[in-house]
Amino acid sequence: MLTTHASLETLPTPDGGLRLKLTGRLDAAATGAVWKQAQKVLAQRPSPHLLIDASEISTCDSAGIGLLVELGRRQLQAGHRYEITGLSEENQKLLNLFDPADFMDAKPEEPQCCSLPIEIGKASLSFWNHLITLVAFIGELVVALFAAMRHPRKVRWKDAFLIFERAGINALPIITLISFLVGLIMAFQSAIPMRQFGAEIYVANLISLSMLRELGPLMTAIILAGRSGSAFAAELGTMKVNEEIDALTTMGLDPVRFLVVTRLLAALAATPLLTIFAGMVGVIGGSVVLLTMGYPLITYINQVLSAVDITDLLSGLAKTFVFGILIAGIGCLQGLTTRGGASGVGDSATKAVVTGIILIVVTDGIFAVVYYYLGI
Amino acid sequence: MNDSSTPIIDVRNLTVGYGEGPILNDVSFRVHRGEVFIILGGSGCGKSTLLKHMIGLFRPYRGAIFLNGQDIVVAEGEQRHRILRQIGVSYQSGALFGSMTLLENVCLPLDEFTTLPRDAKDLLGRMKLKLVGLQGFENHLPSAVSGGMQKRAAIARAIALDPAILFLDEPSAGLDPVTSAELDQLILNLAATLSSTFVIVSHELPSIFAIADHVIMLDKQARGIIAEGLPAQLRDHSPDERVRRFFNRQVSSSTQGENATRSKESLHHE
Ligand SMILES: Nc1ncnc2c1ncn2[C@@H]1O[C@H](COP(=O)(O)OP(=O)(O)O)[C@@H](O)[C@H]1O
Ligand SMILES: [Mg+2]
Numbered sequence: 244m245l246t247t248h249a250s251l252e253t254l255p256t257p258d259g260g261l262r263l264k265l266t267g268r269l270d271a272a273a274t275g276a277v278w279k280q281a282q283k284v285l286a287q288r289p290s291p292h293l294l295i296d297a298s299e300i301s302t303c304d305s306a307g308i309g310l311l312v313e314l315g316r317r318q319l320q321a322g323h324r325y326e327i328t329g330l331s332e333e334n335q336k337l338l339n340l341f342d343p344a345d346f347m348d349a350k351p352e353e354p355q356c357c358s359l360p361i362e363i364g365k366a367s368l369s370f371w372n373h374l375i376t377l378v379a380f381i382g383e384l385v386v387a388l389f390a391a392m393r394h395p396r397k398v399r400w401k402d403a404f405l406i407f408e409r410a411g412i413n414a415l416p417i418i419t420l421i422s423f424l425v426g427l428i429m430a431f432q433s434a435i436p437m438r439q440f441g442a443e444i445y446v447a448n449l450i451s452l453s454m455l456r457e458l459g460p461l462m463t464a465i466i467l468a469g470r471s472g473s474a475f476a477a478e479l480g481t482m483k484v485n486e487e488i489d490a491l492t493t494m495g496l497d498p499v500r501f502l503v504v505t506r507l508l509a510a511l512a513a514t515p516l517l518t519i520f521a522g523m524v525g526v527i528g529g530s531v532v533l534l535t536m537g538y539p540l541i542t543y544i545n546q547v548l549s550a551v552d553i554t555d556l557l558s559g560l561a562k563t564f565v566f567g568i569l570i571a572g573i574g575c576l577q578g579l580t581t582r583g584g585a586s587g588v589g590d591s592a593t594k595a596v597v598t599g600i601i602l603i604v605v606t607d608g609i610f611a612v613v614y615y616y617l618g619i
Numbered sequence: 620m621n622d623s624s625t626p627i628i629d630v631r632n633l634t635v636g637y638g639e640g641p642i643l644n645d646v647s648f649r650v651h652r653g654e655v656f657i658i659l660g661g662s663g664c665g666k667s668t669l670l671k672h673m674i675g676l677f678r679p680y681r682g683a684i685f686l687n688g689q690d691i692v693v694a695e696g697e698q699r700h701r702i703l704r705q706i707g708v709s710y711q712s713g714a715l716f717g718s719m720t721l722l723e724n725v726c727l728p729l730d731e732f733t734t735l736p737r738d739a740k741d742l743l744g745r746m747k748l749k750l751v752g753l754q755g756f757e758n759h760l761p762s763a764v765s766g767g768m769q770k771r772a773a774i775a776r777a778i779a780l781d782p783a784i785l786f787l788d789e790p791s792a793g794l795d796p797v798t799s800a801e802l803d804q805l806i807l808n809l810a811a812t813l814s815s816t817f818v819i820v821s822h823e824l825p826s827i828f829a830i831a832d833h834v835i836m837l838d839k840q841a842r843g844i845i846a847e848g849l850p851a852q853l854r855d856h857s858p859d860e861r862v863r864r865f866f867n868r869q870v871s872s873s874t875q876g877e878n879a880t881r882s883k884e885s886l887h888h889e
Contacts (some may be wrong), residue, residue: 271733271780278739304781306735309743316742337812341746345754484717583762584717 249300249307250272253288261290263314266299269307278310285314287492291323298329304447315343333502361470364557380499387500388507395586403505414518418466422521425458426450426528432591434532443536447546450529455551459522461607464566468513468599472574475506479578480588488579497580503575507568514567515560522559558619562610566603574598623686627784627816628654628673630668635665635672641680642668644842648835655810655830657850660837661865666820667711669837670788673818676709678807687783704732707777711788713769715761719771722757728779747775751805767798769784777815785809787792787819790828803829809866824866834843835864 249267256262263281267273295314300307311327320327328337328477393399430446437443479502481486491498530543577595581587620882628650636642642665650656658666672679675691683690691702715724726744729735735743739767748757751771753764761769770790777785790806791799803826808819827834827850834853836846838861846853846862854866863869 271729275734275736275739278736305746305778306733306781307740309739309746312746313739315744333814340812341749345741345749346745358650582759586718594744 249277251284254285256292258292259290260292260294261288262294262296262361262508264296265310266298267301269300269303269310269490270304271304274306274310278313281310281314282317285317289321289323293318293323293325295325295327296329297331297334297390298325300330300334303331303334303337305391308341311338312341312343312346316346319343320347323512342449347596351397355390371394376580377576378577380572383499384498384507384572387497387504390500391504391508397503398508399498399505400450403508403610406506406509407513408508410467410474411517412451414466414470414513414517416462417470418517418521419524420461421462421466422454422524423528425462426454426525429458429525430529430532444538444542444546446529446533447543448550451526451551452555452574454522454525454529455555457559457607457611459525460518460562460566461603463518463521464563464603465516465600466569467510467566468570468574468603469511469596471510472570472595472599473592475571475574475590476577476581477588479575480581480591483579484584484588498579503571503579506575507571510567510571511564512569514563517557518560518563522556554619558610558614564608565606565610569602570599573602626650627687628656628754628818629683629685630818631685632682633669633672633684634680635668635677635682636680636863637668637677641842643837646682646837646843648814648847649846650818650833652816653810654832655806655819656838657827657831657833658818658820659822659827659865661822661839664837664839665842666822666837667788670786670818670820673766674706674786676702702838704780705783707776707780707784707815709770709773709784709790711792713766713773715769715773715776717761717796718777720758720760721753721764721775723774724761724776725779728776732780744779747779750778750809751775752801753762756776764766767794767802770794770802774805774809775841778809778815781813782815784816784818789820789822791821791823796799799823799826800829802826806830824868 249269252260252264252266254264261284263284265277294316297303297311311330313329314550315325325350327338327589336438430450433449434446437445470505479488482502488498488502491501526547530540533543534540574595577591581591625673626649630649631647632642633646634641635646646669660666660670668677671677673684673686673691675684675694679692682692684692686702687705689698689702691699694702715721716727719727722741722744725747726740729740729743745754745757747757748754751767751774753771753775754769756764756772761772764772772787774787777787787806791802794802806817806819807830810817817830819830831850834846834848834850835844835854838845839844844858845859850866853862857863857866
């Protein structure tokens with residue numbers, strides 16, 4: 244059985260130098276301990292002439308060669324000499340490939356110290372660049388959309404429909420689940436206090452108004468941003484990283500027309516439809532609570548119909564077109580501006596969702612203010 | 620087990636595929652220690668497939684693959700890890716991690732599998748990069764270096780742990796002739812100095828003649844090995860027309876038009 248460990252002996256030489264004797268297996272598993280030991284010896288007992296005796300090394304892989312290079316490097320850095328004796332011919336050949344002088348200035352990279360002005364400058368520059376890309380993207384998108392309107396036959400409707408199916412139809416289960424639960428929970432929570440006034444029936448007003456005007460559009464948009472905005476960003480980001488976007492460009496196909504317009508049209512169609520659906524499911528969820536309280540279904544339906552009119556429905560729907568544009572536009576923009584490799588794609592997907600949700604909430608607030616002043 | 624006369628890779632009656640029909644049927648061959656072994660054949664004949672099965676990424680339909688005496692097909696858990704530690708792989712596309720610098724890519728296996736101190740790993744990583752001629756590019760991201768450099772960095776990462784067997788999938792494909800020749804030289808140097816065994820997928824004729832000790836040739840129709848031996852011998856003396864055609868870069872006789880027989884070179888000379 245061969246020894247499984249390496250060891251290091253130090254002996255002073257008659258001429259005042261130092262002699263290091265390495266013994267055993269110098270492989271990746273065993274070299275670590277000797278490495279630290281050797282560094283300590285060199286630091287404590289610097290010697291102008293180091294003699295390294297390698298004759299007792301049984302096996303040596305590149306970790307062992309690395310140790311020899313390290314010893315040489317240390318000596319050279321300190322302006323001292325060294326000599327390696329007794330190394331087997333095979334290992335000597337391997338060692339000859341590396342000149343310790345080549346690694347003199349090789350130190351692990353320290354992260355650069357940051358200073359406030361530099362950071363502020365960098366941040367402003369990246370914000371400015373971001374703004375420029377945003378404006379350019381919106382411009383390109385508008386041009387492409389107008390072109391699509393003028394020549395509807397040039398739009399890739401097949402792609403658009405496939406995306407509509409993936410982003411819209413396939414989202415039905417999750418939208419159903421969430422809207423139903425929200426309707427149910429809201430109805431239940433509000434029925435408890437209203438009951439004290441004998442006004443449970445007005446739960447129908449509350450649910451139908453809030454589902455159609457506010458919650459339905461908002462919930463649907465947030466679900467779509469998480470589900471499809473991120474998917475758009477990841478898909479386009481991967482295409483960008485794989486140079487597929489470049490391939491489109493060199494083929495003379497405009498990526499915005501080819502990829503973004505289809506997604507935008509699909510989102511424009513999917514968001515309002517899903518919102519109507521979400522509103523209906525939410526109202527159905529609310530009905531469950533009233534039914535269990537003993538109100539007949541027809542009463543609930545009549546109450547809902549008297550509470551909302553077509554303006555409520557339309558004011559809710561108007562927002563969803565904007566939400567749809569935001570979700571698809573931001574997802575695609577993040578995808579197209581992806582940099583780097585796999586982690587860049589991850590960043591883009593994250594940014595698409597976060598920016599998307601923030602903009603959706605802000606836009607919703609703006610709509611609320613505008614509706615308030617218009618008296619809708 | 621480390622006896623130098625036993626083959627380091629022994630593939631027996633291997634049938635592989637991806638769930639549909641077999642892509643290679645009943646393939647057997649051996650690779651000896653220290654050899655540069657080349658798997659060649661036309662595009663889509665299953666070279667990468669064979670390689671991916673040999674490194675245990677997929678389970679074959681039938682057969683055994685002994686790497687250094689242990690069957691990777693049936694190995695599980697710790698034993699499988701031990702086998703995998705003895706091999707290094709560089710993939711057709713490089714497969715460097717895009718968010719890490721070249722040095723970090725090479726140091727990753729060292730970080731995970733050794734207990735060396737940090738500056739030791741750093742130095743070893745730099746030495747590996749030096750070995751493949753990438754000194755000075757340690758802190759570059761893969762996307763910031765050329766394709767040939769990425770391939771070389773991938774090789775540096777594959778040799779980080781001094782593997783006994785190195786698998787390279789088309790190392791010189793897509794590179795210019797000079798870079799490709801440099802890569803061949805690098806492989807020869809590594810084979811001479813590291814005493815590792817190389818299994819290389821390639822269909823670059825110059826590089827095959829330059830570096831191969833032993834080749835097998837796969838064929839799509841035959842779904843197996845149609846020739847085995849030394850490349851120069853196969854080129855000149857193979858009884859199989861497909862093999863001679865491959866080595867002499869000839870179009871198959873059915874598609875060969877009148878013009879194809881006149882090479883560009885001869886046209887220039889006229
Ligand atoms: N992951 C996979 N799933 C299914 N089929 C595959 C897969 N990878 C390759 N193939 C098929 O296997 C065959 C051989 O492919 P491959 O081994 O990549 O060829 P090559 O010799 O060019 O490397 C091809 O017909 C290819 O379509
Ligand atoms: Mg391949």
